Each structure stands twice: as C-alpha cells, then as structure tokens.
Amino acid sequence: MSRRPLHHPGDDWAHDEGHDHEHVHEHEGPCAEGADGRRGLGGFLRSLLKGIPWSERVEVVETFTLPAPRSGALRLDNANGMTRILGEDRSDVEVKMQKVARAESASAAEQMAQEIRLARRENDFGTELEVEAPRHWNRCGHANLELRVPRGTRVEVTAANGKVCISGLTDGVRVRSSNVAVRVEDVAGDVEIHASNARLLCAGVRGRLLARTSNGKIEIERHRGALDASSSNGLIHAVIEELTGPVVMATSNGKIALELPDEVDADVNLRVDNGVIRNQRSLCRCTRSSGGRLTGQLGRGGIPIKLRTSNGSISLREGRLRARGKRTGVRAGVLMDFARLPP
Numbered sequence: 001m002s003r004r005p006l007h008h009p010g011d012d013w014a015h016d017e018g019h020d021h022e023h024v025h026e027h028e029g030p031c032a033e034g035a036d037g038r039r040g041l042g043g044f045l046r047s048l049l050k051g052i053p054w055s056e057r058v059e060v061v062e063t064f065t066l067p068a069p070r071s072g073a074l075r076l077d078n079a080n081g082m083t084r085i086l087g088e089d090r091s092d093v094e095v096k097m098q099k100v101a102r103a104e105s106a107s108a109a110e111q112m113a114q115e116i117r118l119a120r121r122e123n124d125f126g127t128e129l130e131v132e133a134p135r136h137w138n139r140c141g142h143a144n145l146e147l148r149v150p151r152g153t154r155v156e157v158t159a160a161n162g163k164v165c166i167s168g169l170t171d172g173v174r175v176r177s178s179n180v181a182v183r184v185e186d187v188a189g190d191v192e193i194h195a196s197n198a199r200l201l202c203a204g205v206r207g208r209l210l211a212r213t214s215n216g217k218i219e220i221e222r223h224r225g226a227l228d229a230s231s232s233n234g235l236i237h238a239v240i241e242e243l244t245g246p247v248v249m250a251t252s253n254g255k256i257a258l259e260l261p262d263e264v265d266a267d268v269n270l271r272v273d274n275g276v277i278r279n280q281r282s283l284c285r286c287t288r289s290s291g292g293r294l295t296g297q298l299g300r301g302g303i304p305i306k307l308r309t310s311n312g313s314i315s316l317r318e319g320r321l322r323a324r325g326k327r328t329g330v331r332a333g334v335l336m337d338f339a340r341l342p343p
Contacts (some may be wrong), residue, residue, distance in 0.1 A: 003079065007072040008274065013069050014079075019279070020099065021298075023194050029063075030275065031298045031322060036248065036342075041236060042161055044279045044301075046191045047124070048295070050054060052120075054248065055102075055103075055104060056100050056102065056103055056104065056106045056108070056109045057100070057109060057125070058100075058101045058102075058103075058106070058109040058110050058112070058113045059099065059100050059101075059103070059148050059222065060098075060099040060101075060113045060114075060116075060296070061096070061097070061098050061099075062095075062096070062097045063094070064070050064094075064095055064097075064148070065092050065093065065094050065211070066093040066120065066127075066229050066245050067093070068091055068092055068093055068149070068150050068153070069091060069093075069124070069126040069127035069129075069153060070122070071125070071126035071127075072126065072150075072152060072153060072171070073125055073126030073127070073153070073154045073155075073156070074093070074126060074127050074128075074129070074147075074153050074154070074155050075125060075126065075127070075128045075129070075155075075156040075157075075158075076128075076129045076130070076145070076155070076156070076157050076158070077128075077129070077130040077131065077146070077157075077158045077159075077325050078130075078131045078143065078145055078157070078158070078159050079131065079142075079159070079160050079161070079163060080131075080133065080142035080161045080162060080164075081131060081144045081146050081159075081161075081162040082099075082144040082145070082162045082163050082164075083144075083147075083157055083162060083163070083164045083165070084146045084147070084164075084165040084166070084291050085146075085147045085148075085149060085157070085161050085165070085166045085169075086146070086147070086148050086149070086166075086167050086168050087089040087149055087150065087151035087152075087153065087156055087168035087169040087170065088148050088149070088150070088151065088168065088208060089093065089150075089151060089313045090148065090149075090150055091145060091150060091249045092150075092225050093148065093150075094147070094148040094253070095145065095147055096145070096146040096147075097118060097143055097144070097145055097146075098144040098145075098167040098240075099101070099113045099141065099142075099143050099315070100113075100114040100137070100139040100141060100142055100143070100144070101113035101116065102139065102141065102258070103137070103141070107257050108139060109139070109165070110140050110218055112134070112140075112141045113141065113238065115133070115141070116131070116132070116133045116134075116141050116142075116143055117130050117131075118130070118131055118143070118145075119131075124264070124329070126154075126290075127272045131145070135226060136328045139300050140178070143161070144162070145189075146220050149169075150170060151169055151170045151171075152169075152170050152171050152175075153169060153171060154171040154172050154189075155169060155171075155172075155174070156164075156173075156175075156194065156234060157173075157174070157175045157176070157177075157259065158175075158176045159175070159176075159177045159179070159180055160177065160179060160180065161176075161178075161179050162180055162182060163180050163182075163183070163184075164177055164180060164182045164183065165180070165183045165184075165185075166183070166185070167183075167185040167186055167187070168185075168186050168187075169186075169187045169188070169189065170187075170189060171189045171220075171336050172189040172190045172191070172192075172207075173189065173190075173191045173218070173297075174191075174192045174193075174277050175192070175193045175194070175195070175289075176193075176194050176195070177193075177194075177196075177198055178195065178196045178197060178198070179196070179197045179198065180195070180198055180199055181199045181201070181216075182198055182199075182201070182327065183200075183201045183202075184201070184202045184203075185201075185203045185204050185205075185295070186203070186205075186209070187204070187205050187206070188207065189206075189207045189211075189213075190207040190208045190209075191205050191207060191208070191209045191210070191275065192210045193210065193211045193212065193213070194212045194213075195213040196213065196215070196277060196343070197213075197214060197215045197216060198212045198213050198215075198216045198289065199213070199216040199218075199234075200213050200217075200218045200219070201215065201218075201219045201220075201221075201255075202218075202219070202220050202221070202223065203220070203221040204221070204222045204223075204225070205220075205222075205223055205278055206224045206225060207224075207225045207265065208226045208227075208228075209223060209225060209226070209228070209229070210223050210228045210229075210246060211226050211227075211228070211229040211230075212229075212230055212231075212233065213229075213230075213231050213232075213234065213235045214232040214233065215234065216231060216233075216234045217231065217234035217235045217236065217254070218231055218234065218235075218236045218237070218238075219235065219237050219238075220236075220240075221239050222236035222239065222241055223238060223239065223240045223241060223242075224240070224242040224244065225242070225244050225245060225341070226244060226245025226246050227240065227245075227246075227247045227248070227249070228246075228247075228248045229250075230248075230250045230251065231251045231252075231254060232251070232252050233251075233253045233254065234251060234296075235251065235254040235255045235256070235257070235312070236249050236250075236251055236252045236254065236255075236256045236257070236286065237256075237257045237258045238259065239319070239324070240259065240260055240319070241261060241319075242261065242280065243260065243261065243264050243266065244302055244303075245303065245307045246303060246304045246306075247266075247303070247304070247306070247307075247308050247325070248304075248307075248310070248323055249252065249306075249307045250306075250307070250308040250309070251308075251309050251312065252309070252310045253309075253310065253311045253312065254299070254309065254312045255275070255309065255312040255313045255314070256307050256308075256313070256314045257314075257315040257316070257317060258307060258308050258314075258315070258316055258317065259317045259318070259319050259320045260281070260298070260304070260316070260317075260318075260319050262318070262319055263299065264277045264298050264299055264303075265298060265299035265300040265301055265302045265303060266297075266298045266301065266302060266303040266304070266305045267295075267296075267297055267298075267301045267302065267303070267304050268283060268294070268295060268296050268297065268305045269280075269293075269294075269295050269304070269305065269306045269307070270293065270294040270295070270306075270307045270308075270316065271292060271293045271294075271307070271308050271309075271314075271315055272292040272308075272309050272310075272312065273309070273310045273311065274292075274310065274311045274312075274315045275292070275308065275309060275311060275312045275313045275314070276314075277292065277294050277313070277314045277315075277316075278313060278314070278315045278316070279294060279315075279316045280315075280316060280318050281316050281317075281318065282298075283296025283298065284296060284297040284298075284301075285297045286309055306309065
C-alpha cells in the first residue's frame with residue numbers, strides 16, 4: 001500500500017478555505033519468487049486478475065470548506081455512496097469526501113478517482129451539490145460524503161445505493177432515497193422522507209414527521225409532534241413523548257405498535273383486516289366491532305389517532321422511556337469513520 005498526495009488539475013472550488021487530499025492505492029503485490037524461481041500463489045492469482053474490470057481499487061479522501069448557503073437551504077444529490085450531514089455551531093460548510101474508484105489497472109483507477117467531483121451551483125433555492133462520477137463498462141466509482149453544516153440549514157437529500165444519516169439540525173429536512181436506509185436524529189423542524197426498499201429510523205424529531213417506505217420497517221423514537229407513517233411491507237413502531245398533532249400509521253403487511261405519553265387527549269381509531277388488536281390503555285366511550293375495529297377516547301379526546309394494517313397486529317401501549325431511545329444519538333467525531341467504510 002502506498003500513500004502520496006494527489007493533485008487534481010482543474011478543480012474549481014469557489015471560496016475554498018482549504019483543500020486536503022489523501023490518496024490510497026490498494027492492491028496485492030506479487031509474491032516473491034521461491035528458491036526454485038517460481039512465483040507464489042499470490043503472484044499467479046495476480047497475473048490472472050490483471051486487466052479484469054474493477055480489479056484495482058483507489059481511494060482519495062479530500063477535506064475542504066464551502067461558504068454556507070446564502071438562503072439557508074442546501075440540496076444534495078448523491079447517486080451512489082453514503083451521505084451524512086451533521087448540524088453544528090459554525091458559519092461555513094465542511095466537506096469530507098471519500099472518492100472510491102475501481103478499474104482494470106491502477107493508473108485507470110487513479111484517473112477515474114480524479115474525475116469524480118462535487119459540483120456546486122447557486123440558484124433561487126439555495127446551494128445545490130451533486131456528486132458527478134463518470135462510469136464506463138470496465139470502471140466504476142462513487143463518493144461517500146460527510147457534511148458539517150450550520151444548524152439552521154434546511155436540507156434536501158436525494159440518494160440511491162448509499163445510507164443517509166442526518167443529525168443536529170434546527171430546520172426542515174427532506175429525503176428521497178431508494179435501496180438505502182435513512183436515519184434522521186435530533187432535528188427541530190418538519191421532516192419528510194420518501195423511500196423505497198429501505199428501513200427508516202427517526203429519533204428525537206420535534207415537528208411534523210412524514211415517513212413513507214416500501215419493503216422496509218419504520219422505527220420512531222422520542223418523537224414530539226404530529227406523525228404520518230406508512231409502509232407497504234414492514235412493521236411500524238413509534239414512541240411519542242409529546243403529542244401535538246394527528247397520528248396516522250398504516251401498513252399492508254406488518255404489525256403496528258404505538259406508545260403514547262401517560263397524559264394525552266386523543267380520539268383513537270384502530271382497524272385490522274387480518275390480525276388482532278392489543279390495547280393497554282384505558283379508553284372512554286370504547287366500541288369494538290367484530291370486523292376488527294376499535295374506537296375510543298383518551299382523556300378528553302381531540303387529537304385523532306388512526307392505525308391501520310391489512311395483515312398484522314396493532315398494539316396501543318403505555319408510554320415508557322425506552323433504553324434503546326437513549327442510544328440512538330450520534331456522537332460528534334465518529335459520524336463517519338472512513339477507515340471502516342465498506343469497499
């Protein structure tokens with residue numbers, strides 16, 4: 001393994017305060033020849049792999065800063081790669097970018113890594129960032145991103161084939177993803193997530209939460225606000241600490257579990273097509289039908305709570321402080337460990 005600075009000709013970062021590079025080329029060198037002059041097994045395998053597409057891998061890690069969005073809004077598009085955004089008390093945007101390239105040779109992989117870039121544009125929305133990675137039949141590349149932004153930044157992320165993690169913001173968050181898990185934590189603002197084939201985890205959101213996914217479960221912890229969550233195939237579990245708006249939870253194949261505060265005023269409407277309803281709360285004006293429906297009133301009533309599942313159970317539980325909810329916080333400084341990212 002060798003390490004040396006890698007210069008990128010043609011970089012056009014506007015207002016960069018610093019731009020550091022670290023280049024890593026990984027491959028297995030040929031084994032030393034034995035006493036009989038023959039190459040070892042490693043060298044033989046190396047000769048077989050030579051020229052095969054994606055046989056060589058190069059990593060380049062860059063760290064640089066950008067000015068904060070003038071409008072307070074940031075939009076990021078990362079088609080292939082992990083995306084993590086952390087809100088901090090700062091006035092600029094720090095970007096850590098791990099560029100990973102695979103090709104048929106070391107020089108081709110290095111060239112591929114040089115071609116991966118983060119394009120930046122300013123428009124009426126605010127600042128738009130997009131990972132641009134050229135692709136060839138025998139070469140591929142992607143970038144893992146970690147952005148540290150001012151806490152008050154409004155963030156929109158579009159991603160595919162790479163996890164999304166967002167934490168520590170005091171404005172709205174919107175995420176669209178496919179084939180990736182999404183994790184949003186400690187956000188004081190409205191959150192909207194639209195995903196497919198993905199698991200969603202939201203913890204410590206203070207605002208309206210809209211969560212949509214297909215073929216994935218939704219887990220919600222320490223929530224304060226209104227909730228609208230639905231999945232086509234997957235369970236939905238929510239722990240609400242403070243109820244300030246309507247709650248709607250629906251899934252076609254999976255169970256639903258809702259934990260509410262001890263003191264809450266709400267009108268409850270639960271329905272299952274094929275399954276059971278388990279209720280641990282004392283409901284006033286409670287009615288239960290043979291068609292799998294339960295209605296009633298918590299406290300004085302008022303805020304609507306509607307839970308629906310086609311195939312599964314519904315559980316309305318006593319609220320409690322869950323130990324798992326305490327462990328969902330992201331610690332500063334370990335948000336992205338590039339050394340542990342998968343190849």
